[in-house]
Amino acid sequence: MDRSAAIQKAADYLHSGRFLADLDRHVGFRTESVFGKLENLAPYLADDLVPALDQMGFSSEICRAKADGRNLFLIAERHEDAALPTVLMYGHGDVVAGMDDRWSDGLTPWRVTQRGDRLYGRGTADNKGQHAINLGAFAEVLKARNGRIGFNMKLLLEMGEEIGSPELTGICRSLRDRLKADVMISSDGPRMAAERPTLFLGARGIFKFRLTADLRPGDHHSGNWGGLLVNPATLLANAIASLVDGNGRILVQALRPPALSEAVRQALSHIAMVSGPDEPAIDVDWGEPGLTPAERVYGWNALEVLAFAAGDAQRPVNAIPGKAEAVCQLRFVVGTDLDGAADALRRHLAAKGFPQVAVTVEWVEAATRLDLDNRWVRWAVASMERTTGKRVALLPNFGGTVPNECFAVDLGLPTLWVPHSYPGCNQHAPDEHMLVSVAEEGLRIMAGLFWDLGESEKPCF
Ligand SMILES: [Zn+2]
Numbered sequence: 001m002d003r004s005a006a007i008q009k010a011a012d013y014l015h016s017g018r019f020l021a022d023l024d025r026h027v028g029f030r031t032e033s034v035f036g037k038l039e040n041l042a043p044y045l046a047d048d049l050v051p052a053l054d055q056m057g058f059s060s061e062i063c064r065a066k067a068d069g070r071n072l073f074l075i076a077e078r079h080e081d082a083a084l085p086t087v088l089m090y091g092h093g094d095v096v097a098g099m100d101d102r103w104s105d106g107l108t109p110w111r112v113t114q115r116g117d118r119l120y121g122r123g124t125a126d127n128k129g130q131h132a133i134n135l136g137a138f139a140e141v142l143k144a145r146n147g148r149i150g151f152n153m154k155l156l157l158e159m160g161e162e163i164g165s166p167e168l169t170g171i172c173r174s175l176r177d178r179l180k181a182d183v184m185i186s187s188d189g190p191r192m193a194a195e196r197p198t199l200f201l202g203a204r205g206i207f208k209f210r211l212t213a214d215l216r217p218g219d220h221h222s223g224n225w226g227g228l229l230v231n232p233a234t235l236l237a238n239a240i241a242s243l244v245d246g247n248g249r250i251l252v253q254a255l256r257p258p259a260l261s262e263a264v265r266q267a268l269s270h271i272a273m274v275s276g277p278d279e280p281a282i283d284v285d286w287g288e289p290g291l292t293p294a295e296r297v298y299g300w301n302a303l304e305v306l307a308f309a310a311g312d313a314q315r316p317v318n319a320i321p322g323k324a325e326a327v328c329q330l331r332f333v334v335g336t337d338l339d340g341a342a343d344a345l346r347r348h349l350a351a352k353g354f355p356q357v358a359v360t361v362e363w364v365e366a367a368t369r370l371d372l373d374n375r376w377v378r379w380a381v382a383s384m385e386r387t388t389g390k391r392v393a394l395l396p397n398f399g400g401t402v403p404n405e406c407f408a409v410d411l412g413l414p415t416l417w418v419p420h421s422y423p424g425c426n427q428h429a430p431d432e433h434m435l436v437s438v439a440e441e442g443l444r445i446m447a448g449l450f451w452d453l454g455e456s457e458k459p460c461f
Pocket residue numbers: 096126162427428
């Protein structure tokens with residue numbers, strides 16, 4: 001069988017109705033990790049995935065997170081030959097809460113319902129549908145190659161991504177040898193747009209911090225004390241204005257990234273940001289001047305005020321509040337030096353006249369980005385473009401978050417993310433769905449990648 005016939009087999013897996021049956025079975029497991037019941041999470045691995053993996057020749061083990069036990073991991077391996085390359089694939093089988101009573105009429109989170117091009121059900125987009133595509137394509141290429149696919153495959157599936165992936169990093173560190181691979185290829189998150197095959201190479205990092213101006217206990221009458229007491233809300237608003245200006249431009253050097261590299265600029269010149277029908281219009285003049293919208297979300301940092309509180313805005317009283325606080329978040333790209341950023345923030349605030357504003361760091365996640373000229377990137381783009389005949393949207397990193405640090409940093413792998421969802425998928429909301437058209441193209445793309453990986457002529461090695 002040749003490449004195009006194997007790719008057609010993967011598409012036929014969908015056309016025959018078998019993909020829908022598999023997805024329906026996956027979705028039927030109520031794997032809401034937020035409720036913390038391992039007995040609801042384990043059957044998806046033990047009763048659904050492990051038997052399917054057995055048939056493909058994987059050996060599987062289910063491990064429980066050791067420290068607090070809130071997560072389960074499936075580690076599966078299919079070894080063909082030590083001389084062949086090894087792929088590590090990640091996915092997550094847990095989902096957010098079903099929100100059962102908020103779905104549109106006739107839809108339920110726990111069955112797949114097809115309406116036109118949409119396959120509704122909790123986890124269809126995030127992430128069961130995505131790893132179902134990858135495993136389905138793997139099975140078809142394996143059959144097309146008569147049981148010898150031409151590379152080794154390791155699978156790491158967790159059941160706690162929606163609660164922050166407890167102990168995923170610990171598993172990667174403690175099982176470094178067992179998870180050793182040449183490349184990580186995984187699928188999560190949305191494509192740039194439904195019709196645009198997308199490859200992203202990492203994720204922006206997160207630096208979340210709280211600013212607190214706690215000046216005195218209790219509130220004081222604004223008539224008697226107005227003019228005598230520093231107002232913490234006024235102070236904090238001005239402190240924030242010294243960090244980011246009225247157009248969203250970051251003013252603190254330590255929170256700014258280095259200039260965009262030519263390679264990043266070049267890749268992003270092919271990316272046009274467009275809002276979907278249910279999405280807000282993009283504010284083209286917001287953020288760092290001189291950058292395109294794509295450069296601002298994929299190539300630059302954004303400092304956002306997530307919450308701001310002083311007094312009670314619903315029931316204001318005539319008083320100067322004693323305390324004001326704000327929660328801010330920096331989404332940052334590779335090259336931003338976050339070591340010492342908290343101290344730099346404190347120094348900045350003191351120098352601008354706001355020494356009373358305290359800085360508390362609440363969450364830090366590293367930024368990751370595989371080099372755009374890495375040979376794996378060239379290989380994957382060529383394979384995807386050959387399969388689809390479309391130009392791939394190559395993004396240096398995801399604007400949001402996927403658990404990529406453990407693979408890129410702890411396991412030291414080149415990381416390729418090939419998403420099979422799209423921006424309007426209602427992930428994390430009622431009416432979550434996957435598009436049949438994207439699932440079909442995703443199956444083709446993955447079959448093409450797996451076929452090319454197993455070719456004797458390997459451009460990568
Ligand atoms: Zn999610």
